[in-house]
Amino acid sequence: MSLEVSDLDVHYGRTRALRRVSLSVAPGQTLGVIGETGSGKSTLARAVVGLVRPSAGRITVDGEEVTRYRARQWRALRRRGVVQYVFQDPLRSLDPDVTVEDSIVEPLLIQGRPRREAADRARRLAARVHLDEELLSRLPGELSGGQRQRVTVARALVTDPRVVILDEPVSALDAANRVRALELLKQLRDAGTALVFISHDLGSVAGVADRIAVLYQGGIVEEGPARTVVNAPRHPYARLLVGSAPTLRSAAADRAQREELRELLQNIGGPA
Amino acid sequence: MALLSLRDVRIHDGVGGRDLVHGVSFELSPGKVVGIVGESGSGKTLTCRAVLGILPEHFRVSGGGIELDGRDVATLTRKEWTALRGGTVGAVFQDPASYLNPSLRVGPQIAEVVRVKKGLGRRDARRRAVELLGAVRLRDPERVYQRYPHELSGGMLQRVLIAAAIAADPRVLIADEATTALDVTVQAEILDLLADLRERTGLALVVVSHDLAVVAQLCDEVLVLRAGETVEQGPVERILYEPRHEYTRLLIDQHERYGLDRFRELDHVA
């Protein structure tokens, strides 16, 4: 397994943001994570890359148990470029004073690769996410929302990581750019990378993930093959979620149907 | 009469020395919704910022005109702008975090809008702010009121911004990718809320979205932008279900490639 999480708990102060979350992703596999806003998806991502400390449970990344890693060890792991993370908010993850090109090159320089080679690689990756040459010398603040998002994706993939956690990596992309980004992720997966793909866009998740986990109030309430979760969700929250997705051809559940499912949810309460 | 009208608006980048938006036009009357869709980087956000008079430095409207509530915005003084923002026109932008003060709790930031724009006293402003947080379906609004921006999830922040944008009861709301960080059930509830406001108060909306299904559900009219040009414009049914321009067709086609319908259907066949 490239990534294994077992019985993970995360607290913010006294608030329990994740409760006994377990999941695993093998090399060449993609796990889709969907769920309510505020259910702990980004918290899960941050825990896996060492940005928040779990209060219980275990995390193994690429064969190494990292749960009790110290900051120095995390830095060393990141330096190797083995695990990469795409933040939900591109503006928060990109240094406002660093040009697009330098942002994408940086992970390679940290690995100690020669500047020339790194710059070549960065340019190739930028082209694959359709970032124009002329954008490379700009600062993040001088880009559109979708251009910034593509920069963060290129930056995360430039080191050929073994494990990538992507938190809403296509939310700001138009359809054509989204297809391009998703195809790139599939190629990466087929080359053996383990991916965790967090998204509110159920079509994207259904299209790239092998399995899907549904997070609700900090716990996984359903997990299974992507097709099954999308076509025959069992848990009431999963049913509400899949049923609320509007599509171009079919109307989503109407207000009355949604209220009915909400009520059902209230009766059964959150995850144990 | 139109609440907002754009007539052949062009936006010029003074540093790059060229126009980035080459002629966008539409009219918005009370209770109506105009959608803007199109390529990333095509000028959707710049167009919205022009309407609010907050183009980035070195950018300016170089042609055409924008009228807000019957007034040519080019003639507005800074003071007049301040009066119009919030009350006449409100906005929710991409990157919610950058529009909130990171060192202040989110609730008081909304209460401040209510206090200044609606002239409520401190206590009433606070009560109204909590009410607004509830209206955007935040669970436990009292608790959210006390949070700092970094303590909220992406979708919670986005809803705080929606609450702030509707706090002063604007007549036009600009929603630039305003529901992308929400799960589809909360998104559905926010769309219901906006529909209620349209009906009840005549709120008019400009909706920028990559999600064509949301556009289909919400909008009366749609503009399709590519590289700063309007390639097609018309009633939503016509544009989305009988597109004429090649780019619109491509957009819809690509949208369907990862549309949920597709994965639902495949399973029926199997």
Ligand SMILES: Nc1ncnc2c1ncn2[C@@H]1O[C@H](COP(=O)(O)OP(=O)(O)OP(=O)(O)O)[C@@H](O)[C@H]1O
């Ligand atoms: N730094 C923090 N301090 C305190 N609470 C936090 C912090 N970060 C997140 N939270 C809380 O933890 C919960 C989970 O947040 P998280 O960002 O993981 O949700 P999410 O599933 O990613 O939501 P979204 O889909 O909206 O991005 C939320 O209730 C949030 O308010």
Ligand SMILES: Nc1ncnc2c1ncn2[C@@H]1O[C@H](COP(=O)(O)OP(=O)(O)OP(=O)(O)O)[C@@H](O)[C@H]1O
């Ligand atoms: N501050 C800035 N300085 C320089 N160029 C900018 C600036 N802001 C935007 N641009 C450029 O203007 C063009 C239009 O940007 P805009 O943000 O309007 O795009 P958009 O249609 O909203 O795209 P997206 O869907 O990705 O958000 C883009 O090519 C962008 O790179």
Ligand SMILES: [Mg+2]
């Ligand atoms: Mg999140």
Ligand SMILES: [Mg+2]
């Ligand atoms: Mg934009």
